[in-house]
Amino acid sequence: MTLPVPRPAVAELPAYVPGARGAADSLPPIKLSSNEVPFGPLPSVVSAMSAAAEGINRYPDMFAVELHERLAERLSVAPDQVSVGGGSVAVLQHLLQAYTGPGDEVVFAWRSFEAYPILVPIAGAHAVPVPLTADARHDLDAMAAAVTDQTKVVIVCSPNNPTGPSIRHDEFEDFMAQVPRRVLVVLDEAYVEFGRDPETVNGLAALDRHPNLVLTRTFSKAYGLAGARVGFAVGSAQLIRPVRACVTPFSVSSLAQAAALASLDADDELMERVEAVVTERPRLRNALRELGWDIPVTEGNFVWLPAGERAVPIAQALAGREPALLVRPFVSEGIRVTIGTPEQNDALVRALSELA
Ligand SMILES: *Cc1c(COP(=O)(O)O)cnc(C)c1O
Secondary structure, eight states: OOOOOOOHHHHTOOOOOOOOOOOTTSSOOEEOSSOOOSSOOOHHHHHHHHHHHTTTTSOOOTTOHHHHHHHHHHHTSOGGGEEEESSHHHHHHHHHHHHOOTTOEEEEEESSOTTHHHHHHHTTOEEEEEEOOTTSOOOHHHHHHTOOTTEEEEEEESSOTTTOOOOBHHHHHHHHHHSOTTSEEEEEOTTGGGOOOTTBOOHHHHHHHOTTEEEEEESSSTTSOTTTOOEEEEOOHHHHHHHHHTSOTTOSOHHHHHHHHHHHHTHHHHHHHHHHHHHHHHHHHHHHHHTTOOOOOOOSSEEEEOOGGGHHHHHHHHHTSSSOEEOEEETTTEEEEEOOOHHHHHHHHHHHHHHO
16 A cells, blocks of 8 residues: 655655753753753743733734734834744744745755754755854855855854854855845844854844845744744845745744743843853853863853764763753764853763763
């Protein structure tokens, strides 16, 4: 009996490996595996979600009008320059569906965000990964050189997940000057709120200079709403219109819309928490460097340990501790560790120092 067969590209998709979550029967793990913030939701966000739950028999606002308006106001753009989706991964999928298809190429850096090589073939396009430089940065000249007549989209991740460096303003401008305007450049700014380096490219300002540029951002990281699933793209109305057309109807739930709106109201409080993570960043990086780890500069809420072949064994040893210390290994490459509370970071440094 012959059963339905998926498209070959789908049968061959790499699997997304989520950060480890820990076992149910042991002490709560120290979860530093998914670049979440270590703090629970704000009471105001929980109460907005509870209130939204009272009306959960109704469909959400399909066009998330209020959220688009509030985001537009926040970013000083028009509401039709924003497209909201169920996490910025979903938004990236909408972008790829809108701008690529069979026979097209999508260029991105590698190692970078692991959703890229999954989403590109789902859209039917061909992935063109370009290796990072030796210091774990995007090789933007090589990426520009990888653009062919078939290239429809280039994805640039700043700061780069999982390695940490952000894209500098000057190198971004050089890159954009080399990329033809018919190619859509997507600047993935999932961690933009954690950035403090004044040389980092300012995506919003760059939108005015580059009509082929779109940004993606998320409520999952700095805003602490990874479980709610809300992200968005920003660009010119002309570029955003087809992205909106590809959005799965009603995909941002009423709970998620309420959570995002309440988080925008609580911006000051949330950014104080981001600051707490940013304050820990040099302290953790220095402590790990003292242990001998060559940690690249990082502008995100995570650090990269270039552990090579030791990546998986070290992650397993950390996970075997009580409580388990959960990190995200990349086989034969390295380990990404999310910056947690001072106590969690101390526990990580202690555990790594005991590994020897
Ligand atoms: C976490 C992350 C995202 C966004 O995830 P969502 O939860 O889907 O918004 C996007 N890009 C990068 C580079 C990330 O690390």
